[in-house]
Amino acid sequence: MMKALNVYKTMLDEGLMNKEFSTNNGNNLAQNVYANKIGTVQLGSAALVSVNKKLKAAVPEGEYIQMLSPVGPDGKGGPVVGSPVASVMLINSKVNADKAAVIVKFFDWMQSEEGDKFFTYGLEGTDYTMEGGKLTYKTPQTPDEINREEFHQSYLWFVSDKSILKREYLNPEAKPVIDFVSKELIKEGRSSISFDPPLDAVAQNPDLGTDSPFILEHITKMIYGKEPISDWPKVIDEWKKKGGDAVIKEATNRYNKKEGVYLPIR
Numbered sequence: 001m002m003k004a005l006n007v008y009k010t011m012l013d014e015g016l017m018n019k020e021f022s023t024n025n026g027n028n029l030a031q032n033v034y035a036n037k038i039g040t041v042q043l044g045s046a047a048l049v050s051v052n053k054k055l056k057a058a059v060p061e062g063e064y065i066q067m068l069s070p071v072g073p074d075g076k077g078g079p080v081v082g083s084p085v086a087s088v089m090l091i092n093s094k095v096n097a098d099k100a101a102v103i104v105k106f107f108d109w110m111q112s113e114e115g116d117k118f119f120t121y122g123l124e125g126t127d128y129t130m131e132g133g134k135l136t137y138k139t140p141q142t143p144d145e146i147n148r149e150e151f152h153q154s155y156l157w158f159v160s161d162k163s164i165l166k167r168e169y170l171n172p173e174a175k176p177v178i179d180f181v182s183k184e185l186i187k188e189g190r191s192s193i194s195f196d197p198p199l200d201a202v203a204q205n206p207d208l209g210t211d212s213p214f215i216l217e218h219i220t221k222m223i224y225g226k227e228p229i230s231d232w233p234k235v236i237d238e239w240k241k242k243g244g245d246a247v248i249k250e251a252t253n254r255y256n257k258k259e260g261v262y263l264p265i266r
Helices: 002-013 026-034 045-058 097-110 113-121 143-155 166-170 172-183 200-204 213-223 229-257
Strands: 128-131 134-137
Touching (some): 002 213, 045 143, 045 172, 097 113, 113 143, 113 166, 200 229
């Protein structure tokens, strides 16, 4: 962990990382990407073609290329492996039965042939045309057209396969993206031991969890140079005193009994 903190601090000190990284939100990130103010960025690989088109609309000479993550001291690379479930749609318990049934019917329609056609291609006459039973899809070129496509293929299509978006299969330019995702990116990523149901000690004190505000505060201060990285062991000791010892004890017990424990997939 101390090696990782040193890497982040070095990047910040050398101007290789945005000084506002701890407060940037998604909108700021997107604006900086499309204004060519960012050299490296982690984005979903399947979005590369649309991202490049938006970038080139603002900066004609700009272009992003895909690369695998740097390898760490353990010989592995990549960000945290995501859940195989991209999203979960919940119906509020206060919704009456009739409305709930209509919502479920809408979700079912998303998986129908008609729904698939709408969400994939958009509006007939605007996003695609039909002639003699043949569908001709207009591949978006401008940022506005790309945003329309992203809206109906990604944001509006709640129940769908999110691994490689439909638009990538429709666009010949996306073949390198599909090849990269299916042949290279699939090998990458990190995972860890997880518990389901969650550990009681963490449920009772969320400040001790994976995204512990207490831990993140010290990490941020160390990267900005407000605290010495050499104090990391002290941070862990303090975390243990705050209840971390109970977390370790419960996790160890659950692991040994194989109760609701999921081991790393890679």
